[in-house]
Amino acid sequence: MTSAPRAERPLAFFAFVMNTASHMVHGTWRRADGGQRDFEEIGLWISLAQRLERGGFDALFFADVSGLYGDFRGSWSHHVRTGMQFPTHDPLVTLSALAVSTETLGLALTAGPIQEQPFGFARRMSTLDHISRGRVAWNIVTGGRTNDARNYGLDEPLPHDERYDWADEYLDVLYKLWEGSWEDDALVKDRLSGVYADPEKVHKIHHRSNRYRVEGPHLVSPSPQRTPVLFQAGGSPRGREFAARHAEAQFIAAPRPESARALVTETRALVEAGGRAGSDLLFFQGLSFVVGSTEDEARRKRDELEAEIDLETTIAHVGSALGIDLVGYGLDARLVDVLPDRVNGTRSALTWVREAIGAADPTVADLARLVTGQSRVVGTPEQIADRLAEWRAAGIDGINVINETLPGSYTDFIEHVMPVLRERGLARSEPAAGTLRHRLFGHDRLDDRHPAARHRVSGTPRPGPDSPAPVANGAPSR
Template sequence: MPRPLRFAAFVMNTTSHITHGAWRLPEARQTDFNSLEHWVSLAVELDRGGFDFVFFADVVGLYADHRGSWEKFVESGLQIPSNDPSVIVSALAHATENLGIAITSSILQEHPFNFARKISTLDHATRGRIAWNIVTSLSANAWRNFGYDDITPHDERYAWAEEYVDVVYKLWEGSWEDDALPQDKVRGVHGEFDRVHKIHHVGKRYRVEGPHLVAPSPQRTPLLFQAGSSPAGRRFAARNAEAQFISSPSPDAARDLIADTRGLVAEAGRHPDDLTFFQGLSFVIGSTEQEARRRSAELDEYIDDDTMVAHAAGSIGVDLGHYDLDTPVGEVESEGSRSSLRWLREAVPDREPTVRDLARLRSRNSRVVGTPEQIADVLGRWRDAGVGGINVINYTIPGSYREFIEHVLPQLRQRGLAAPEPEPGTARRKLTGRDRLDDRHPAAAYRGAFGR
C-alpha cells in the first residue's frame, strides 16, 4: 500500500517569508513573529492537528540588491527582521508531543564542532524530534557578514558542505559508543573512557580533535533535509539527505525529477527509496470551487509583485530591479542558486521564461485552489508521482494551517493520503520507521571507526 503523505508547515521567524504582501491580510498574525507564544501556540495546533513537522527556513544575510539598494527589503519586511529559529526549539518541544522540528543552518554560520554539540543537545531536549536542513548560503551579503569578500562559487560550496557534514557525522556517529555512559553509582563510574573517542579530523577547511562533548542523543544524527536542484546540489542530496524539498511545477515534472534523483541515490550506494521528496504547495480552500476561486482572487490583491521580484533576485544573485520584466532569465544567470532557474524552465517549457514569469509563478504556480475534495484529488496525483511529503506554504498564520487541518486533512485521512492520527516517535521514525540512520548512509561508516 502507498504510504501516507507527510506534512510540514513551512515557516520562518520573520514577517514576510514566501508570499510577500499576504501579511497585510486582516486575519494574518505574521507580524507577531517576535512573540514566543505565537510560535508555541502554532506548534501546539500543528501537533494536535496531525502535522508531522514544523519547518523553519532561515537566512544569515540580505538578498541581492533591488534597484541598487536593500531599501525594499526593509520597507516590505522581506525576511528582515529575521530571528534565529534554533533559539526557540526547546520551548516548542516542551509544548508538543509528536511534532518534528526542523531548522535550517548553513555551513557558513557555525563551526561544525559547535553545531554538532548544539544539535545533539536539541535532539536530547526534543526526545529525538530534531531535523536539520543543510544549506550553503546563496547570499553574497551573508558571506560578507562572516568575513569573506564574496560568495564562494557554487560547486565549491558543495565541496565545502561535504567536509562539513563529514565532521559532524564523525562526532555524532563515531565519537561515543552506545554503552559509553553507564552512570553507575555502585561502581562510581559515570562514563567508560575506552568507549569515548577523539575523531582527529584533518581536512581542507577544518581540524577537529574531539571528542564530541554530548553523549548519543535519540537519533545521534538528526533527520537530514536538503534543497536545491543544481547538479552539485542533487549529488549532495543523493549522498546525504533523507528528505529533499522540491518545487516542481506539476506532478509529471516531479515524477521525472524524482526518478532521475533516485538514480543518483543508487549511484551513491544507497537504496533509491532512502530519499523522500517534499513538494512545496500552498492552498486556498473553499466550500465550493467558486468560493475558493473568489478567495484566491482576493488574495492576489494583497500579493506584492515588486517584492516577489526582489525575493526572486535573491535566488538568482542579481538585481532584477534593473531588468525589463520581459528579459529572458537566461541573460541573468549567476553564481547564486541555480535551482530557481531550473524550476522556472520546467514551469514554462514551451519558451524561454522571463523575469515577469519568475515573479508571477513564485506567487501562483504552487497554489492549489479548490474544495477539500478537489485538493485531495490533486494531492493524490502528487503522491502517485512519487512525492512523499508536502511542504505547506502559508498565506496567513495561523489561518492557513488551521483551515488545512480542519477541512483538508479529514478528507486526506479518508483516502489514506494522511496518517489517521498524530504519530509518536523521533523525526526519522516518521519517514523511515527507524530512529537512527541505516547502514547505507555514509555517516554509518564512522560507527566504531575511532576505537582503539
C-alpha cells in the first residue's frame, strides 16, 4: 500500500511535560488549576496519560535534567524557591507506572550518557519496552550544565562537540546490546526439551572503546522494538549531524513555518548524505495553545496567562540554560554581547531571536518575551487548525504540545481543537495501536538503513563464549 504524501498525513501529537512543578511556562503552578503543583502525586500522571490516550495523543514525552541550572543573581537559591525544574523526579520510574495504566499511548523520556553506564541503561529501557509492549522512546541529550557534570564525577562539562562524540560511543554500545546480542529466534521457552533460550543464538558483545568495556550479553530478551524510538533536540551543526546519523525524530523550536521548512530541508539532506532516506527522520515542532470559542475570548485568556507568568524565572531559566546570569547584564543588554562564541551551551539562540523578531540587534528582554510567547498559538479551534496546516505544509510531522497547566492545557486542546483537526485530516480519526515506532513509521524495528542495523546477528556466525575479545573503536578504557 502506497503511503500518503507527507503533507497529507495526519500530524502526530506529543504532550511535552516534566516531572516537576515549573517546566517551561514558569509561575503557572500557582494558579488554582495548576495541578503540576503536586507533580509528585502519581495519580496526576496516570489520569493525564489516560486522558491523552483517550483524546488521540500519540505519546507523553518527559523532559528531564540531571542537576541544577546555573546561578541567578549569584546563587542557585532562586531555582529552589520558585520550583524552576527543582525538585524533579526520575521519569523512567514514573513511566513504569504509566505503562501499566495505558494501552496505546507512547511513553518518551529524556536521558544522556552522563547519567548511567550503557549496560544498565540498556537493561532498564528494554524492560520498560517489554512492560509497555513496545511504546518507549528515548530523547538523547548530551547536557552542558556544570552541576550535571559535578553530580556525575566531572569537574566541568565536556566541550560541546566532545559531548556528541561521547554520545556516539554510548550509542554504539547500546546498539550492540539491543540489536546484536540476541538473534530473533533465540528465546525458545520449550517445556518439552527444557531449553529456555538457545545459547548458540545469544552473544556477548565484547565491546572495547575509549570510555567503555562491556562484555555482555544483554540480560533482557528482545523487546517489541528492541531499540526504543530515538529522538534528539540539538540545533547546533554537530547536533544536527548527530541527529542525521542516529535520530528517528528531532524536536525543533522554529519561530515560524518558513524557518522550519529550511531547517527540515537542510537536515534531511544530511540524513540522505549519510545513506539514510530523508523520510527516516521526522520533525516535531514545539507549540503551546490558548483556545477560545471566539478571538476575543482567546486574547483575554492569553492576557490573563501573560499576567501570571513569572518573567524573572523565565530569564533565570534561559540564562542558566546558556550558562550566563542574564540579570547581571540587564534587560536592555544586547544579545550579541551576552552570547559570545565561547558559550558552552545552546549556540543557535542569537540566530533564533534575530529571526523571530526581525531585529538585527535583539536584547535580553526580547529573548525573555520570545520564550514566553513565541511558540504560543492563540485563537479559535478553527484558527489553530489553520496554523497547524501551515506547519504541516512546511514539512513538520508532529507537534510537541507545551502546557501552561496540568491537565487543563491538554483538556482544552483535546475537547476543542482535536475534533476540528480530525475533520481536516490533521489528526488521526481513529486510535492507533501497536508499537510507537509502528505508529510513526509503519514498522516495529529500526529499518536496515539505520547504523544500528549493522549489529544485527540473525544467521551470522559470532565469537563463541571462549573466543578472545576483539578490540573495537580504539583502546580499552582504563
